[in-house]
Amino acid sequence: EAQVTQNPRYLITVTGKKLTVTCSQNMNHEYMSWYRQDPGLGLRQIYYSMNVEVTDKGDVPEGYKVSRKEKRNFPLILESPSPNQTSLYFCASSPIWDRVSEQYFGPGTRLTVT
Amino acid sequence: AQTVTQSQPEMSVQEAETVTLSCTYDTSESNYYLFWYKQPPSRQMILVIRQEAYKQQNATENRFSVNFQKAAKSFSLKISDSQLGDTAMYFCAFRGDKVIFGPGTSLSVIP
Numbered sequence: 702e703a704q705v706t707q708n709p710r711y712l713i714t715v716t717g718k719k720l721t722v723t724c725s726q727n728m729n730h731e732y733m734s735w736y737r738q739d740p741g742l743g744l745r746q747i748y749y750s751m752n753v754e755v756t757d758k759g760d761v762p763e764g765y766k767v768s769r770k771e772k773r774n775f776p777l778i779l780e781s782p783s784p785n786q787t788s789l790y791f792c793a794s795s796p797i798w799d800r801v802s803e804q805y806f807g808p809g810t811r812l813t814v815t
Numbered sequence: 816a817q818t819v820t821q822s823q824p825e826m827s828v829q830e831a832e833t834v835t836l837s838c839t840y841d842t843s844e845s846n847y848y849l850f851w852y853k854q855p856p857s858r859q860m861i862l863v864i865r866q867e868a869y870k871q872q873n874a875t876e877n878r879f880s881v882n883f884q885k886a887a888k889s890f891s892l893k894i895s896d897s898q899l900g901d902t903a904m905y906f907c908a909f910r911g912d913k914v915i916f917g918p919g920t921s922l923s924v925i926p
Contacts, residue, residue, distance in 0.1 A: 734914070741824070743906055743916035760913075791860065800848045800910045801867070806860035 703728045705807035707792050713813045714782055722777045722810050724792030730805070732798040733775040734759070735767065737788040738809075744791065750775055751798045782814040817842045819909050819917035827923040828897045835882075836892045836920045838907030845869075847911035849883070849890045854919075855903040863905070866890065897924045 705726045714720055726733065734749040736759075746759030750769040764786055766778040775794075779786060790810045795802040819840045828834035840849070851863040866874045866883050873881050878895045894901055902924045907917040 736916075741918050743819075743821075743918040744908075745916070746914055789858065793860075800846065801865070803850075803862050803865070804860075804914075809858045 703805070705792055705794055705805050707790075707807035707810050709810060710808060711811045713815065715815055716783055717781050720779050720782060720812075722779075722790060722792075722812070724775045724777065724807060725773050726775075726792075726794040726805070727773065728794065728796070728805065729772065730794035730796050731772070732796070732802075733769065733792065733794045734804070735765070735775070735777050736791045736793065737761065737786075738791060739788050747777070747790075749798075782812075784814050786812065787814050788812060817844070817909055817911060817913060817915045819907055819915045821905075821907055821917040821920050823920045824918070825921045825923070827925055828894075830897055830899060830924055830926050832897055833893060833895045834897055834922065836894075836905050836907075836922065838890045838892070838917055840888050840890065840907070840909050840915075840917075842888070842909065842911060844911040847909060849881075850908040850910065851879070851881070851890075851892045852906045852908060852916075853901075853903045854906065855900075860906075864892070894922075899924050899926060 735747040736744040748767040750756045792807040793804040795804045847868045849866045853861045882891045904919045909915045
C-alpha cells in the first residue's frame, strides 16, 4: 500500500531532551516536507526537500533540523525541544516538486513538550 | 508574500443541504494551483479538489465543486447534499513557489 508513515504518533517529552520524528514514504517520491499544525494558523511548512541531500527552510524552521540521506526517509529532529514546539506535525511527499502534484500526508505526530 | 485567508472559523449545515466555504488568497504569481484539503477527526489530510489558476472552468469532484474567481483571488468550496461524513476541518491551500495553507474552517454536519 502506497503510504507515508510517521513515528511516533504521540510523544510527550520534557524541555531540552533531543528527539527525532521519523518519516518514510514507499512511493519513490522526490519531494518531502514537514509541517506543523496549530489552531487558527493552519499548516505551516518547517522544512522541505526536493531530493536526496537537498533540503531547504520553510516558513518556521527555527528549532528544527532535517536530513535526507535516503530518498524514502526524511526525519525531523528537535535538538532542544521547548514548550512552543508543542504541536501536531505532518510529513508529506509528492512525486516531484511542481505546482500541480498532490501531496500525500502521513497520519500526524502529536508532540507535547512540558 | 503569499497569504491564504479563510474567514469562517466554524460553520454548520443540515444534512442534505448545501454549504459554501470561503477562501481568499493574495499573490503576485500567475502560475499556481489551489487545493482544498479535508481533515476529519482522524487527523488524516485528504485532498478534496484542486484548481489550476490558468483554467477558467471550475473544478468539480462529485458533490464538491469550487467557485474560482481569479481576478478577485477567491476560491470557495461548495459541498452539495451534505453528509455526516463531511464533518471535518477544511483547509484551503495555495501552491506556487511556496505552499501556503489557510487557517481552516471547521464544518459540522447536523443530522
